[in-house]
Amino acid sequence: MSGPGTRGRVTGPVVTGPVVTVTLNAALDVTYRVARLRAGTSHRVEEVLERAGGKGVNVAAVLHGSGVPVLATGLLAGEAGRRVRADLDARGVPHRFVDVPGETRRTLTVVEGAGGTGDATALNEPGPVVGPSDAARALDELAAVLRDARPAVVVVSGSLPPGLDEAVVARLLDVAAQLGAATVLDTGGRSLLRTLEGLHDAGAPGPDVVKPNRPELAELLAVARTGSSDEQGAEEATDESVAEGAGVALLRRLGARTVVVSSGGAGLTLHPVDGPPLTARLPQPLTGHPTGAGDAAVAALAAGLRAGAPWADVAADAVARSAAAVLRPVAGEVDPADVARLRGQVVLDGA
Amino acid sequence: MSGPGTRGRVTGPVVTGPVVTVTLNAALDVTYRVARLRAGTSHRVEEVLERAGGKGVNVAAVLHGSGVPVLATGLLAGEAGRRVRADLDARGVPHRFVDVPGETRRTLTVVEGAGGTGDATALNEPGPVVGPSDAARALDELAAVLRDARPAVVVVSGSLPPGLDEAVVARLLDVAAQLGAATVLDTGGRSLLRTLEGLHDAGAPGPDVVKPNRPELAELLAVARTGSSDEQGAEEATDESVAEGAGVALLRRLGARTVVVSSGGAGLTLHPVDGPPLTARLPQPLTGHPTGAGDAAVAALAAGLRAGAPWADVAADAVARSAAAVLRPVAGEVDPADVARLRGQVVLDGA
Numbered sequence: 063m064s065g066p067g068t069r070g071r072v073t074g075p076v077v078t079g080p081v082v083t084v085t086l087n088a089a090l091d092v093t094y095r096v097a098r099l100r101a102g103t104s105h106r107v108e109e110v111l112e113r114a115g116g117k118g119v120n121v122a123a124v125l126h127g128s129g130v131p132v133l134a135t136g137l138l139a140g141e142a143g144r145r146v147r148a149d150l151d152a153r154g155v156p157h158r159f160v161d162v163p164g165e166t167r168r169t170l171t172v173v174e175g176a177g178g179t180g181d182a183t184a185l186n187e188p189g190p191v192v193g194p195s196d197a198a199r200a201l202d203e204l205a206a207v208l209r210d211a212r213p214a215v216v217v218v219s220g221s222l223p224p225g226l227d228e229a230v231v232a233r234l235l236d237v238a239a240q241l242g243a244a245t246v247l248d249t250g251g252r253s254l255l256r257t258l259e260g261l262h263d264a265g266a267p268g269p270d271v272v273k274p275n276r277p278e279l280a281e282l283l284a285v286a287r288t289g290s291s292d293e294q295g296a297e298e299a300t301d302e303s304v305a306e307g308a309g310v311a312l313l314r315r316l317g318a319r320t321v322v323v324s325s326g327g328a329g330l331t332l333h334p335v336d337g338p339p340l341t342a343r344l345p346q347p348l349t350g351h352p353t354g355a356g357d358a359a360v361a362a363l364a365a366g367l368r369a370g371a372p373w374a375d376v377a378a379d380a381v382a383r384s385a386a387a388v389l390r391p392v393a394g395e396v397d398p399a400d401v402a403r404l405r406g407q408v409v410l411d412g413a
Numbered sequence: 414m415s416g417p418g419t420r421g422r423v424t425g426p427v428v429t430g431p432v433v434t435v436t437l438n439a440a441l442d443v444t445y446r447v448a449r450l451r452a453g454t455s456h457r458v459e460e461v462l463e464r465a466g467g468k469g470v471n472v473a474a475v476l477h478g479s480g481v482p483v484l485a486t487g488l489l490a491g492e493a494g495r496r497v498r499a500d501l502d503a504r505g506v507p508h509r510f511v512d513v514p515g516e517t518r519r520t521l522t523v524v525e526g527a528g529g530t531g532d533a534t535a536l537n538e539p540g541p542v543v544g545p546s547d548a549a550r551a552l553d554e555l556a557a558v559l560r561d562a563r564p565a566v567v568v569v570s571g572s573l574p575p576g577l578d579e580a581v582v583a584r585l586l587d588v589a590a591q592l593g594a595a596t597v598l599d600t601g602g603r604s605l606l607r608t609l610e611g612l613h614d615a616g617a618p619g620p621d622v623v624k625p626n627r628p629e630l631a632e633l634l635a636v637a638r639t640g641s642s643d644e645q646g647a648e649e650a651t652d653e654s655v656a657e658g659a660g661v662a663l664l665r666r667l668g669a670r671t672v673v674v675s676s677g678g679a680g681l682t683l684h685p686v687d688g689p690p691l692t693a694r695l696p697q698p699l700t701g702h703p704t705g706a707g708d709a710a711v712a713a714l715a716a717g718l719r720a721g722a723p724w725a726d727v728a729a730d731a732v733a734r735s736a737a738a739v740l741r742p743v744a745g746e747v748d749p750a751d752v753a754r755l756r757g758q759v760v761l762d763g764a
Contacts, residue, residue, distance in 0.1 A: 094536055100452075103535070105536050
């Protein structure tokens, strides 16, 4: 089994550039602690915590915590954007975001009880509305950030703020590919489909790795079948019976190379561009805080691409980091000791 | 039955000064609209609305909407404070707030469905922590704002941010009284008790009007009885059987003059300093949005004090404005047409 390498350079000099994460809809993650959440009543918030968030920001934070050179970029706006930057500074995560007008969204998580043991309730704002001229300028500035960074790997994660469409994502992935960087795309089913179509229409190469989870793969199949991702269609297709093979085949037809399908606590299946699929899982799923587990897996994929690690190692590392993230209460954190311990427990099939 | 007049001036020149509202823990009221709130799940926020809030701000907005000269003051902090000011500017409400470090609290209301017909879920942040030296400076600046405004009536409403205690409220009420203004105090049971004790200890006159609602009166009695306002004690005493007379007598002993006890949809009882109690109510309670109803009643009390209206008129006006506020989805708004219509339906007893 070959390793991933970076685009067009299966052998060659060691890549020293950073992993650059692009978070177009970054967030200020706000956590409210309340005694108990009861819909329809009033609550005194006992504690307010704020933290830089968004999927790509979490990926960057996990990589930084593992000693992988990283640069977090994307779009920020207003006072919430200023606080995202301040938090990244405090955590030592290198960043270079582009400003847009408005206000970066807040993603509110309400946790219950002193230990935060209850289920978390999430309320996610849509994000700032980015107008056409701001979008064009921001795209130019982001492309310049990528060029300056000389990235080994570029990761584009998460949703888009209102007003931006997937053409922006396709353009950034194309710029990254032209710079010789490996590319990872982690967006929802409909957005993934549109981005791949955009790359295809532009004659640009597909991403080196895409990482849908099972519900996203199901949504993608539903959208491809019906041309719409109405919720009912997506819910029907999230049935376990969804043919993972059909989804992977669709992604391949659209230009994706390696496809990683994550299944939450059940582990993941890595479908390499150059070989048979590999599954990696823990003997039993962990309980904890699943938010950020997918981002930790993406961090492992990016680190593996950068190091040119064998696919089996990449898959095992992704499961270990994802599980380690479940053990931490906030997204964007893993304990290296947890990763090392869990890594030894990962069961690989197909390697 | 006499009217309220202003302190020491039962007859005299018409008072032309404004009503000054003091909101020490002003808020940025944020409303999230979601399809349906389910604790323990994730939600896409469909709409985010922001508005200047806090009880005294709502009082000022209602008075401004009725053409009563008003000045909103209190404490604001940070970016949320800047947005409170911007919203007051947009609504034309005169204001002069004092800045403190930190960040004004957000009070989040989650409403469900397109019509917002479901019960609202409120999540109230505690507010910025005000340190001793900032508190002293802010108090001086607020006293200067009061002196400059030459107020006819000063209304102090709502909670205190962490770090401020009731001595600040007592001091501001004392300054207001020295300026010849009538004073209205609308705070929770425990805070009301402490403020009255602070005025008493300082040898300062008690407020002209205090407006506990029934649960606040019950909390106050529980605190006075046990020396603590633990929730269980307060809940026990919110029983309808609470002796309103005992609460009013306690408030009088502590220096309060006219006491208005509001009972939500059941109306209110006004215990004038100079006569027998009056009850005012609608034939049947209205359903709608009770948030801000108490503030609309306080606005009516302040307007009545300023105009020297007879107590019976003041009580009827308070019920009409409070009910009109229930008909509006946001606090700090009443439709004058609703007020006029409802005013004609108010049933008065004891007048």
